[in-house]
Amino acid sequence: MTTRRQFIGAIPVTGAAFALSGALFNEGPALAQEAPPPLAGHFHPKGKAPSVHTIRALEASVANLPLSDTRDFEEQARGFLAPLPDLKIMADAGNVAWDHERFLFNETQESFDSIHPSLLRIARLNNNYGLYEVIPGIYQVRGPDLANITFVRGKTGWIIFDIMTAAETARASWELFQREVGEGLPLKAVIYSHTHGDHFGGVRGIVSDEDVTSGRVEIIAPGGFMDFTISENVYAGNAMNRRLFYQYGLLLPVAPHGFVTQGLGHVVPAGASGLIAPTRSITEPIEEVEIDGLRMIFQNTPNTEAPREMNTYIPEMKALWMAENVTATLHNIYTLRGAPVRDPLNWSKYIADALFRFGQEAEVMFASHHWPRWGNARIQEVLRDQRDLYANANNQVLHYANQGVTINQIHNVYEVPKGLQAKWHCRGYHGSPEHNARGVAQRFLGFWDCNPATLIPLSPADSAPLYVDMMGGSAQIIARSRALFDAGDYLLASEIMNKLVQAEPGNVEAKDLLADVFEQLGYQQENPGLRNSFLAAAYELRTGIPQGATASSTGPDIIRAMSTELFLNFLGIRMDSQRAEGLEFSINLVTPDNGEQFIVELRNATLTNIQGFQDPAADLTLTINRADLEVTMAGIKPLDEQLADGTATAEGDLAILGQLAALMVDFDPRFEIMPGTKAKSDAADTDPYAATVGAVISE
Template sequence: MAAGGGGVVTSDPSKHFDPKGKLPSKYTIELQEGLRKSLPFDDKRDFEEAKRGFIAAPTYKQIMAEAGNVAWDMGSYEWLLEEGQNFDSIHPSLQRQAILNMAYGLYEVVPGKIYQVRGYDLANISFIKGKTGWIVFDPLTAKETAAAALKFINEQLGERPVVAVVYSHSHGDHFGGVRGVVDEADVKSGKVKIIAPEGFMHHAVAENVMAGNVMTRRMFFQYGVLLPRSPYGHVDQSIGKNTAAGNLGLIEPNVIIKQDFEDMTIDGIKMVFQNTPGTEAPAEMNTWFPDMKAFWAAENITGTIHNIYTLRGALVRDALEWSKQINIALYRFGQDAEVMFASHSWPRWGNDRIQEIMRTQRDTYAHLNNQVLHLANQGVTINQIHNVYALPDSLRNQWAAHSYHGSEEHNSRAVVNRYLGYWDANPATLVPLSPEDSAPLYVEMMGGAKKIIKKGRALYEEGKYLHASEILNKLVYAEPKNQTAKDLLADTFEQIGYQKESPSVRNSFLAAAYELRHGMPSGASPKASGPDVIRGMSTGLWLDFLGVRLDTSKTDGKHFIINFVTPDNGEKYLVELSNSALTNISGVQSSKADLTITMNRSELNDVMMGKITFDEKIKAGKATLKGNRKPYDELKNMLSTFTMAFELLPGTLPDKKATPTSGNTFQQASPADTSGG
């Protein structure tokens, strides 16, 4: 299985990659020019810090995957480094961030002790020099990029074994390359420690299973999976350039940090771990190195304000808790820290500078939470807040307060959603018509397609892109085959995308424009987790997802109880189909069960990964059925196999034929990739 966006697509940066694409309008150009004059571009400290400690860059720009594809290609973004070039198709602040993320090679963070390899993946990989070997913090997304980084630092500084790995948190770009730096046998024997925060294994898998298929499809938009790397397409991913398209693995940690703070010494290096659950990830931790006065901020403090709501889909995060955890770190470690480094972006040096960044990000998350709720308590709704909420100038004038990974628009709505939910308290929006049902009414009342296109084009020519998209979107839902309407909506989306500071928002508009013009390309396969992630899934979570896959058109009037037993790990589950709901409970068995299924969890792994079918396991005697086989056969026929062959925008799927169901109906679909948070 591959992690990352798949094939690298590039184009001539001097012209638009899409024959239907439009150049920046005069309104977009005027906006970008105004931003170049108003933003604090005189503050060059980030550029100085991003270059500090540089040791060497590799001679290569590409890293190949074991499967033969390009896993990583920094060269595909080199057009960003053209001296003095301003791209009117890129928000000036985003262009600045995209250039900062072009750092590539080996950097020294603390002389003789802490190093980072940057520009090998979405994240940084950090190396702490112990008495005998390397302690690796966050081994990237893919085995291939992590192995290349380890090889490069060993070539530059002398070969040393990896004695420990720290997973700072439960997102794929922070553990997926572990097999590129350590051998699983050494972890199981205890020779190598893998250290992670409490809840890591559960969240590394569970966060992206239940809605994994649709999350992966939505990733086409947030990550611009199909966009060429171009001034008119993909330029950056805010916390790095992109994610690697290689082998994503997972080795279970053998040391778990459970307390709020835990001291540990490994290979002569003293560390204090700070658990920060419920911040950027459900399981995450910072690390303090007291002897070096160095603070590792994980992904809690980077070169951007992060997502409170991730556009590909995820549970809404807690901006207030995030600010509180930064505050704890500020007063526990920040008073003494002389260097702060993280799993993305660049380090900061000097106590004054570190405290400045920590306060800026603490205050930005706190202001977001508190001011949004201040406005909500005065009646501002979820459908208004993004047009009302704004940072104060004291934060807006600091680069560390800019929302590249997040955006003020979608993060402000997320805060309302966390506390009040999606309803704006207007009964007209409580049980709304579906867009395809309401759109024909709007189109009829507006006088039909010709009038809407005429007005939409006039609004576009006036630079009123959000107004144009409001009415054109109705027309496209009413007439999904109206290519003129789709092309005009695409033109509108494109200008909005050019104007956005956040790559996630930019990519979403530009990717939607592409699909409106050309349809969703068939066979596109973005990020997917590897077999290690499926192997790490709990049996209960697998059974939960079978309930999601249940086709209730086939369950009417059916009821059964199945005892499911996996002797090798001592698990027992009661699985019941009742009222078209498939439920399970751990540790319980029924004396009235219709069927008992017994198989080792190690055998179930083969089924979940698609190596062999459940029926073949039964035939081989690796699984036994005791009782009435009928519920097993019925359950097989009730399970749907999800594909990404569905539209995010109307009229964009050229072939709506159903995809044949796999013969292995109990195979677990790969969870969505959590890279980037």
């Protein structure tokens, strides 16, 4: 089957310039015969300017953009009441939690030849920064966080829908809101729409434990919220954290040649995230609840954008909250940081249900990202388009798969229907058609393309030397790659340069050339995750992996919320099976304060656990209150100290605990992705962007 496109970097165009909302991209210089020289003003000393091919690719992209539709800008600006007083919000720990000023570079000139025009557009839309009235009785603060915070008027106080990522940004938003329209009325309830951290992490900026235990503030969430909030990010959490550096471009400075925006919002704030457990769970598919005298109809939508998520309709206001199921973008079916692939057909059907259950009368639709939509016709338009967006991805990928198109081809074959491409709210600002198409194929058919040659492939580092040898060695590959680079064939250049870097990870010339290739590919992307991934790889190839301190993504609230079983399961993941060969033992674990009992057993180099049983022949019985175990789980007080001071007691062979501890591996979130990028010894000292950040955000 003929593929839709072979490579991004060689798009034929006519005309020397194009217009984008009055902005002009001028034609680039004559074709270069070698890689562009380092660019003055680039954040990295080896950084390059966009090539003529990249400039022409961005010029060509405008032909497919619905430039005449400016409704998003009108809707984004509607209802503005007041800006946040400061462009910087300080974290309680003393660092800057949010710096809005750095994103305003995108307003300093009409266009940038290193930013896709559609990406520049969503970045400007994400520059909203302050308090907005959705309708009388519903208000949002947008801008100082990846997600919005929404305030809904009850009979005696306020109800918050989603409470941002960080305590500091949530607190600043609440203070602005109270100052402008809050009337001094108290907070009555917080609703977590779903299980991702940017929707609950800011809770401790506004709510205390005492507020909840006293009954002053109710916390409402979909059924199963706590289980999925924790488990989704624990088992592969370290790998997800590392991959997040690519998807979210955590090491890239905000700049024309670096990070631009994350699509859903600008970026995750660097503040303190927390979690307070729900006091009420919404468990029925459709459940009507009165909250502070206001009638709400909850629609549970499990296994859509999140494992547990819910939309809400407020009949009295004709207001429809679509959580993160419908925003101003194509969302992720497969998310680049890693997560179970989402079910796009299920997602589509829940949108359809909302359309016909609530959307026939709703007059305003708002969500946890972006801006509201007003008017019933507009609401129905967006709901239908988003319904069709996810259904089409599911159906057409499987349509092609049933004709033999594989996971390694589908991203070059599947195309979003032209009618949906012409809608800004269906553009790929978070998910992309390319990686989502592969996600659907993975969901149904898995990783294998059914070619036996790829069934048990060699690892790249093992196969690459043969490729390099057969291509005539590094000099030949570099020469050919430079020719491909000069021709704008960047994906082809990346194919062969990747083989060379895999085979010769110490080859600086090869790594620099591959970085140049990735950089051009990054500039060309409309999707922030794709752009960030290419540019992050280029950064690490040039600089190495920074070795600054990492921040933990598992705070005390998350530790407390982690079930004992999940903690024991994770010990099985941390254990190095090779070290455990030949060892056998069983442990009874008893936590009297919550009545739990477990058998933890090591056999066949595998650590397992089962709840609700005790082994009469156990080698060791360990008794410790769950509250005290949490201190050990958090790494604050080792188990041997708990035993020494009598907090925990043991019967049997205590040496087993030492044996078990010796089998555990501490995961480092700075593992190598691109070959030969182990940090240079001075990288963290000389590179201003070398400090690493750890944060799991599950969008």
